[in-house]
Amino acid sequence: MATTFERKPAFDSQDHQQLIVKPNSGAHRFFRMSGPIMQIRFAEIVDHTDIPKILIHGNPHLANYCKTRRGAAMVDFDRSRIGPYAYDIARFLISVSLSRAEQDKRLLHPIILDHFRRGYLHGFSADDKNFEEMRSLRIKEPKAWQCSTNGYLDAGKKWANRLHSHKVKPSKKHKKMLLNYLENRDELELLDRHQLKACAEVPGSMGKMHYLYLLQDRKNKRDAMLIDIKEVYEEQDNEWYHNPFEHHGIRMNKAGELYAPGWEQRPGHATYKSEQFWARQIPTQQVKLSQPLSDLDQCDLCYSVGTQLGRGHARAGDKAARKAILRDFARSYDTYVAVANQMRLELLDAHEAYC
Numbered sequence: 001m002a003t004t005f006e007r008k009p010a011f012d013s014q015d016h017q018q019l020i021v022k023p024n025s026g027a028h029r030f031f032r033m034s035g036p037i038m039q040i041r042f043a044e045i046v047d048h049t050d051i052p053k054i055l056i057h058g059n060p061h062l063a064n065y066c067k068t069r070r071g072a073a074m075v076d077f078d079r080s081r082i083g084p085y086a087y088d089i090a091r092f093l094i095s096v097s098l099s100r101a102e103q104d105k106r107l108l109h110p111i112i113l114d115h116f117r118r119g120y121l122h123g124f125s126a127d128d129k130n131f132e133e134m135r136s137l138r139i140k141e142p143k144a145w146q147c148s149t150n151g152y153l154d155a156g157k158k159w160a161n162r163l164h165s166h167k168v169k170p171s172k173k174h175k176k177m178l179l180n181y182l183e184n185r186d187e188l189e190l191l192d193r194h195q196l197k198a199c200a201e202v203p204g205s206m207g208k209m210h211y212l213y214l215l216q217d218r219k220n221k222r223d224a225m226l227i228d229i230k231e232v233y234e235e236q237d238n239e240w241y242h243n244p245f246e247h248h249g250i251r252m253n254k255a256g257e258l259y260a261p262g263w264e265q266r267p268g269h270a271t272y273k274s275e276q277f278w279a280r281q282i283p284t285q286q287v288k289l290s291q292p293l294s295d296l297d298q299c300d301l302c303y304s305v306g307t308q309l310g311r312g313h314a315r316a317g318d319k320a321a322r323k324a325i326l327r328d329f330a331r332s333y334d335t336y337v338a339v340a341n342q343m344r345l346e347l348l349d350a351h352e353a354y355c
Contacts, residue, residue, distance in 0.1 A: 004041045005034050005343075005350035021355050025291050028062065028098045030351040032206070035059055035079060035091075038343060039241060042087055045339050048240050051084035051332075052324040054316035057259050060088055060309060061095035062291070065301070067137035068283035069146075073260040074305050078208075078233045078278075080255035083241040085313050085325055086332070089120075090340040092305060097344050101292035107341035108298065115299045117333055119306025124314045124326065129261045131308040134300050137287055146285040149224040153214075159202075159226060159282050163212050166200040173272055174199050177229050178213055181270040181279045193217060194225065204230070211277075226282040229270055247271070249278040259312035 007030070009017050019029045031038075058079030065074050074092075093116065097107050107113070123131050145155040153160045168174075178196065182188050194215035202210040213227040232248035235241070245251040249269025256264055265281035293301065314322050 003346045003350050004044070005030075005037055005347050007034070007350060007354055009354060020351070026355070027103075027348060027351045028095065028291065030354060031094060031098050031347055032061060032063065034347065034350075036235065038091065038094075039083070039087060041343055041346070042084075042090060042339065043240055045342065046086070046335070048084050050328070051086050052317065052321050052328055053082055053240075054085050054313060054321060054325075055080060055255055055258060056083045056085055056088050056316070057255065057309065057312060058083070058088070060092040060305060062099045062289055062293075062301075065134070065137075065289055065305065067133075067140055067285070067287040068263070069142055069285045070263050070265070070283070072133040072137040072287075072304070073131075073263050074308050075256070075260050075263060077252040077255035077259070079235070080251060081235070081241045081243050085316075086328070086336050088309050088313070089116075089333075089336050090343065092116075092309065093302075093337065093340045094344045094347070096293065096298055096302060097341075098347075099289075099291045099293045100298070103348060107337055107344060108302075109295065112295070112298045112302050113337060116302035116306040119303035120310035120329070123307030123310030123312075124322075124329075126307070126311050126314075129311065129315070131311050132304040134289075134297075134304045136297065136300070137289070140287050142285040149226055149284055152284040153224065153226070158286065159212065159228070162202045162210075163198060163200045163214060163226070166202045166212075168199055168201050170196060170199040174211060174213070177211060177270045177272045177277060178227065180272065181227070181229055181268050181277075184270065185266065185268045187266075190215065190225075193222065197224075208233070212282075225266075227266070227279065228282050229277045229279040232276050232278050234276070248276045252278045258315050259308060 020026045057077065058081055059076060060074045064076040093107060145151040182190055195218050196213060197216045198214040200212040202212055204210050208231040211229040215225040215227060234248055237243060243251055247269055253267045253269065256267055265283060268279040270277040270279055313325055317325060
């Protein structure tokens with residue numbers, strides 16, 4: 001039976017097709033590529049009229065949970081917009097469910113769902129910006145080569161390798177984008193101390209282009225910097241979701257301040273002609289979770305991300321919105337769990353048909 005999530009392989013690149021049909025992680029990749037469709041389906045199943053709306057994370061899932069030397073957090077705010085807070089909950093719980101070793105009729109074990117509920121309420125009522133971190137990532141100490149950009153570059157890891165593999169000659173566009181980013185951050189003086197040594201154009205995992213810049217100290221006394229200026233998502237506003245910001249990079253950074261304050265290094269934005277970009281300094285330590293997740297890992301992750309989403313939702317709303325969210329969460333959490341499970345089962349059917 002065709003579902004909302006039905007997807008034709010012919011519409012995807014060969015690389016994406018290969019990722020979607022992988023035995024252990026393919027269903028989660030299929031889920032990741034169904035974000036905008038999931039928002040539509042969520043609105044079809046749940047009456048959105050009375051769900052409180054705030055600046056939501058927009059895309060909390062396993063691949064966006066990352067540990068750096070600044071801590072472990074649910075990050076990547078490409079899809080952040082004003083929308084129903086409950087979408088974050090459904091999206092995240094489906095991601096955890098799809099990251100298990102085996103799928104069954106339940107979304108998650110009741111104990112795991114209760115870990116998220118308790119974490120969310122704890123985070124929502126916290127008085128500060130802090131939130132819990134998943135222990136297996138929190139205790140991960142950086143390796144020697146992860147302690148500096150120079151060491152990271154010498155080790156040839158991830159973005160360093162991409163910089164080498166996709167290197168291009170810096171163009172006028174590249175230079176103007178970098179200048180605009182630094183100007184918006186009031187950091188043009190960095191170019192007095194550093195020089196642009198290399199530039200690359202790297203396709204992202206979901207199709208957006210990353211422009212990488214290697215800035216090296218002119219006298220080799222300071223550590224180098226690896227800057228990422230990335231194309232943004234420009235989704236159309238609709239009845240339930242909209243972007244109130246004039247620049248999508250500003251939107252993403254505002255969400256970052258709410259949900260993961262201080263996590264990004266040198267967050268910023270840039271504009272070239274009519275194109276908008278988001279930017280940051282790439283961290284040298286980047287550790288993510290692998291699938292499948294054990295039951296204990298699911299408990300830990302649900303509690304930790306629950307505290308982060310709860311804290312972010314509370315900080316995103318005024319006093320009236322916070323009261324409305326707490327009332328709705330107490331009344332409707334079980335409903336959102338049931339709806340998340342319905343969408344998960346529909347996704348699995350569509351994924352099976354795709355394969």
